[in-house]
Amino acid sequence: MFSLICVVALLASCANAKAPRTDITVSGISSGGAMAAQLHLAYSSVVSASGIVAGPPYWCAQGTAILAVGECMHGPAVLIPVSKLESQLQTYVQSGSADPTSHLHNDPVYIFTGTNDVVVFPNVVKLNEQIFTTYGAKIQTNYDSLANHGFITDNFGGVCEFLNIDNYINNW
Amino acid sequence: MAYAILDHAFGNNLTKPSATKPTPLHGQFVTIEQPSFIKPEAVDTNALQTSNIFSYWADLLKTATNENRQLEKLPGSVIDASFLNSSGFDTEGYVYYPSGCAKGKKCPIHIALHGCLQGLTEIFYKSKQNK
Numbered sequence: 001m002f003s004l005i006c007v008v009a010l011l012a013s014c015a016n017a018k019a020p021r022t023d024i025t026v027s028g029i030s031s032g033g034a035m036a037a038q039l040h041l042a043y044s045s046v047v048s049a050s051g052i053v054a055g056p057p058y059w060c061a062q063g064t065a066i067l068a069v070g071e072c073m074h075g076p077a078v079l080i081p082v083s084k085l086e087s088q089l090q091t092y093v094q095s096g097s098a099d100p101t102s103h104l105h106n107d108p109v110y111i112f113t114g115t116n117d118v119v120v121f122p123n124v125v126k127l128n129e130q131i132f133t134t135y136g137a138k139i140q141t142n143y144d145s146l147a148n149h150g151f152i153t154d155n156f157g158g159v160c161e162f163l164n165i166d167n168y169i170n171n172w
Numbered sequence: 173m174a175y176a177i178l179d180h181a182f183g184n185n186l187t188k189p190s191a192t193k194p195t196p197l198h199g200q201f202v203t204i205e206q207p208s209f210i211k212p213e214a215v216d217t218n219a220l221q222t223s224n225i226f227s228y229w230a231d232l233l234k235t236a237t238n239e240n241r242q243l244e245k246l247p248g249s250v251i252d253a254s255f256l257n258s259s260g261f262d263t264e265g266y267v268y269y270p271s272g273c274a275k276g277k278k279c280p281i282h283i284a285l286h287g288c289l290q291g292l293t294e295i296f297y298k299s300k301q302n303k
Contacts, residue, residue, distance in 0.1 A: 022181065022182050022183070022280045023280045023281065024280065024281055024282075024283075025178075025181045025280070025281075025282045025283075026282070026283045026285070027177050027283075028284065028285030028286070028287070029286060029290070030286075030287025030288060030290065031287045031288045032284075032285030032286050032287045032290075033285075033287070036285055048181075049180070049181035049182075050181075051177035051178075051180075051181065053173070053177075054287075055287075108180045108181045108183075109180075110176065110180045110181070112173060112177075138180075140176075140180045142173070142176065151173060151174075152173045153174075154191040154192070155192060155193070155194060156194070167290075168287070168290055172173075
């Protein structure tokens, strides 16, 4: 986790160079999707957009491995306390370890989950939409593909409905 | 979907690639050694004559060269193998410079993160098994 934070800091330094607001964007799949959401929410003054592919919402695991591999993958999503996750972010903002959430206003966020995902269930992934909506992000969702847990492409990868553990890429 | 994500992030003004033909990659792939990222505080910034190691690396990574680089060792790398294993962080990462961002032109950075069991070690191992 620390290592990823270092990457953010590296990228953060790029933003100082009079760059357009597309200067630093982030995306990720699965646990990388959770990390992408976390990077965007925590470092919103330097990360201006994110793509969350089949990943659980911010602070879902609340620091526990049991939740990380339990509810945060298979739900049920109704047991994931979104308002608690959001208030945790506010706590971090107040203590100065996360950027003010006002930076998230109008930031593009793309959220994907496939209807056949057996690894991180669609209703869990969709909670990202609730959280980013709270902060006024510009959200585009892609929830209708028949994909399993993977990154979909137009011309490469395994059959869409099946879990492709070779590379987690599905040909949609 | 990579297009859809980036197009949304960049304000819907990107050119859509062909859906049937693979997009030719005219740019430059560079492998970078990642261990420096794990322990940036251990880097000797005096030796590199920089006060901010992150902006130093960022500047380096944002600039493609005309040379055909295969492996980029980030200056200041402090490799501690035991630490690396416990972090779950792979030794290598990849940077792709599109052709329009070559020759010293600096472009925005998009960072793409993989998930659990999707790192170089797992994917490479599985592809080898299937061959």
